[in-house]
Amino acid sequence: MTGLLADLAIGAAILALAAGMVAARSAFTATAFFIAYGLLLGLAWVRLGAVDIALTEAAIGAGLSGVLLLTAAARLAARPVATERAPGPLLTALIALCCAAVAVAIGAAILSLPEPTPSLAAEVAANLPATALGNPVAGVLMSYRALDTLLESAVVVLAVVGVWSLTPPGGWGGFPGPFHLRVESGPLALLARLLPPIGIVIALHILWVGKDAPGGKFQAAAILAAMWLLAWMAGLATPPRIASRRLRFAVSAGAGLFLAIGVAGALAEGAFLAYPAGWTKALVLAVEFALTASIAVALALLVMGPPEEEDRA
Amino acid sequence: MSLLLDGFTLVAVFAGILFFVAGTAGLLRFPDTSSRLHALTKADHLGLGLIVLGLLPQAGGVLPALKLLVIWALALLAGATVGPLIARLAREEDAPP
Numbered sequence: 001m002t003g004l005l006a007d008l009a010i011g012a013a014i015l016a017l018a019a020g021m022v023a024a025r026s027a028f029t030a031t032a033f034f035i036a037y038g039l040l041l042g043l044a045w046v047r048l049g050a051v052d053i054a055l056t057e058a059a060i061g062a063g064l065s066g067v068l069l070l071t072a073a074a075r076l077a078a079r080p081v082a083t084e085r086a087p088g089p090l091l092t093a094l095i096a097l098c099c100a101a102v103a104v105a106i107g108a109a110i111l112s113l114p115e116p117t118p119s120l121a122a123e124v125a126a127n128l129p130a131t132a133l134g135n136p137v138a139g140v141l142m143s144y145r146a147l148d149t150l151l152e153s154a155v156v157v158l159a160v161v162g163v164w165s166l167t168p169p170g171g172w173g174g175f176p177g178p179f180h181l182r183v184e185s186g187p188l189a190l191l192a193r194l195l196p197p198i199g200i201v202i203a204l205h206i207l208w209v210g211k212d213a214p215g216g217k218f219q220a221a222a223i224l225a226a227m228w229l230l231a232w233m234a235g236l237a238t239p240p241r242i243a244s245r246r247l248r249f250a251v252s253a254g255a256g257l258f259l260a261i262g263v264a265g266a267l268a269e270g271a272f273l274a275y276p277a278g279w280t281k282a283l284v285l286a287v288e289f290a291l292t293a294s295i296a297v298a299l300a301l302l303v304m305g306p307p308e309e310e311d312r313a
Numbered sequence: 314m315s316l317l318l319d320g321f322t323l324v325a326v327f328a329g330i331l332f333f334v335a336g337t338a339g340l341l342r343f344p345d346t347s348s349r350l351h352a353l354t355k356a357d358h359l360g361l362g363l364i365v366l367g368l369l370p371q372a373g374g375v376l377p378a379l380k381l382l383v384i385w386a387l388a389l390l391a392g393a394t395v396g397p398l399i400a401r402l403a404r405e406e407d408a409p410p
Binding site: 186187188190191194195198 | 387390391393394395396397398401
């Protein structure tokens with residue numbers, strides 16, 4: 001009963017925040033709603049027993065996307081874009097109709113699911129011992145659906161390439177993002193010195209338990225990226241230039257190693273991304289660690305943004 | 314004994330919720346940024362602290378209890394640093410150029 005009440009309250013709050021996001025007049029307000037919405041969505045995932053997704057939603061959905069959107073809102077406020085003419089009443093009605101149709105279709109699809117709901121959970125649970133992993137989510141992500149995870153990690157590399165391609169003329173190869181003066185005293189300097197050691201330990205813990213319990217590379221990478229960004233904002237850590245070969249290697253190493261292991265599986269076992277028997281856990285761990293490092297660097301570079309016009313060096 | 318601990322949990326968690334309610338009321342009603350931040354950080358620190366205190370007997374072990382305490386400590390650190398940062402920013406924006 002109390003559980004149902006909590007679920008109803010969380011669901012109602014999520015809907016209210018979504019409505020506030022759509023109705024908000026400024027991009028900043030809408031982003032504030034979006035971050036709160038993402039955090040509550042994380043709670044909803046916890047209530048559904050999907051702690052892995054909850055962690056990812058809170059770290060990537062609310063945290064990282066929130067920061068990216070806030071940066072975008074600040075840039076737009078500083079340099080307003082000439083807006084095209086607002087849609088007329090007919091177009092507005094059409095947009096509303098199409099959005100409503102999508103919502104109704106998704107709702108109908110969920111309500112018309114057969115009872116019991118088709119599921120591969122039993123087969124995953126039965127075959128999990130073969131992967132030597134304790135967390136079924138890790139088993140699905142790194143073994144059964146490894147191709148999806150490989151593509152996801154490649155998308156992050158592509159996103160960095162996309163951000164870098166927005167470099168204004170004269171900035172190519174320079175330091176990513178705005179320059180931050182070194183903060184010598186005050187709360188930011190304290191936090192940037194105190195938090196990273198704790199954050200790095202927590203990130204490694206989340207990465208390490210990910211094979212047997214909720215956690216894993218994306219969540220760990222988001223924390224690591226946040227620690228680097230904190231030191232960057234306090235002016236304590238200068239990121240390498242985007243022309244740096246080591247930086248480029250760091251961004252692409254994880255996906256590259258994953259791809260190489262996949263090709264090796266094709267040669268040795270006859271199937272792309274097949275792990276040789278007995279080697280699953282070791283290879284999965286190697287890929288997870290390499291991917292965590294690469295994704296952390298990539299996520300931080302996404303937040304830092306492309307180099308600016310002038311080369312500071 | 315367990316009845317006593319459950320009672321302790323109930324009292325502490327409810328006291329924590331009271332602080333959160335008071336902090337939210339302050340956030341909504343107070344006139345300027347500094348007093349709103351004051352209400353918010355007090356509610357966060359004491360409210361979360363009382364809830365964590367109340368949940369300690371229910372954590373089922375020393376390690377989970379320690380994790381709860383670490384979460385509270387991290388929230389304290391975040392509140393103590395982010396609060397002054399926002400306050401400085403608000404003061405800079407309010408000050409005439």
